[in-house]
Amino acid sequence: MDITDWRKKIDEIDRRLVELLSERARAAQEIGRLKRHTSLPIYEPDREGTVFENVRRVNQGPLPDRELTRIYERIMDVMRNIQKEEITPPAEAAKTLTELDSEME
Amino acid sequence: MDITDWRKKIDEIDRRLVELLSERARAAQEIGRLKRHTSLPIYEPDREGTVFENVRRVNQGPLPDRELTRIYERIMDVMRNIQKEEITPPAEAAKTLTELDSEME
Numbered sequence: 001m002d003i004t005d006w007r008k009k010i011d012e013i014d015r016r017l018v019e020l021l022s023e024r025a026r027a028a029q030e031i032g033r034l035k036r037h038t039s040l041p042i043y044e045p046d047r048e049g050t051v052f053e054n055v056r057r058v059n060q061g062p063l064p065d066r067e068l069t070r071i072y073e074r075i076m077d078v079m080r081n082i083q084k085e086e087i088t089p090p091a092e093a094a095k096t097l098t099e100l101d102s103e104m105e
Numbered sequence: 106m107d108i109t110d111w112r113k114k115i116d117e118i119d120r121r122l123v124e125l126l127s128e129r130a131r132a133a134q135e136i137g138r139l140k141r142h143t144s145l146p147i148y149e150p151d152r153e154g155t156v157f158e159n160v161r162r163v164n165q166g167p168l169p170d171r172e173l174t175r176i177y178e179r180i181m182d183v184m185r186n187i188q189k190e191e192i193t194p195p196a197e198a199a200k201t202l203t204e205l206d207s208e209m210e
Contacts (some may be wrong), residue, residue, distance in 0.1 A: 001135070002139065003136055003139050003140075003145070003176050006132050006136050006139070007136070007152070008133050009132050010129060010132050010133075010156070011156075011159050012161055013125055013128055013129045014129070014156065014159055014163075015130065015159075015163045017122070017125050017126070017129070017180075018160055018163050018164055019163075019190050020118055020121055020122050021122070021167065021168060021173065021176060022165065022166065022167065022168060023118055024115060024118045024119075025167050025168045026167055027111050027114050027115050028115075029167060030106070030111050031108055031112070034107065034111075035108075036122070040108070044154050047112070048184050051115070051116075052118065054119055054120075054121055055119055055123055058119075058120045058124075059123055059127070059169055060127065061127065062127065062130050062131055062134060062187065063126060063127060063130045063183070063187065067183045067186060067187070068126065068183075069122065070179060070182075071126060071176075071179050071183055073179075074175060074176050074178075074179035075122075075176055077175075078165065078168070078172045078173075078176055080176055081172060082167065082168065082172070089140065098118070099143055
């Protein structure tokens with residue numbers, strides 16, 4: 001296989017990665033919706049710790065745990081943003097601000 | 106589905122994500138090995154641009170392109186490190202340093 005062949009393989013892997021990341025984001029949104037009606041915070045260090053442990057446990061290389069963790073730190077940061085939007089949807093957040101404005105007038 | 110069920114689903118998605126990221130890393134290593142015998146640099150902005158375009162084209166949400174790009178920036182950064190190690194394996198880099206030391210004695 002030459003470089004072009006490997007790149008075609010990478011493009012195919014990326015398509016599957018985007019699908020999985022989207023699936024993960026949908027699950028984060030669902031959890032966000034459930035959290036809207038509970039007192040659970042968006043940031044739960046214990047749960048995030050479990051995610052990192054799970055990821056390292058299944059890692060068989062060639063990525064060193066350190067590098068895989070760096071990717072996951074970014075994934076978790078993005079998922080937290082997605083979840084935050086579900087807990088306070090932008091439209092609702094805007095409404096709250098408008099209400100605040102009226103109160104201040 | 107309650108939060109526990111969604112988290113089980115996420116753990117399963119994460120296992121598949123780690124497998125795909127590992128597969129992508131192996132492909133990056135193969136490209137690194139091929140680059141060892143060519144003059145191609147590790148950082149190729151045109152190729153990275155193609156990767157980002159590919160990823161955004163297949164994205165159907167719910168992740169906004171901006172957030173997906175943030176995840177991919179980290180993935181590309183890690184893959185560049187992996188490739189760099191293939192082009193100059195740590196053992197070889199150490200040997201080169203030892204040779205330099207001898208020359209300097």
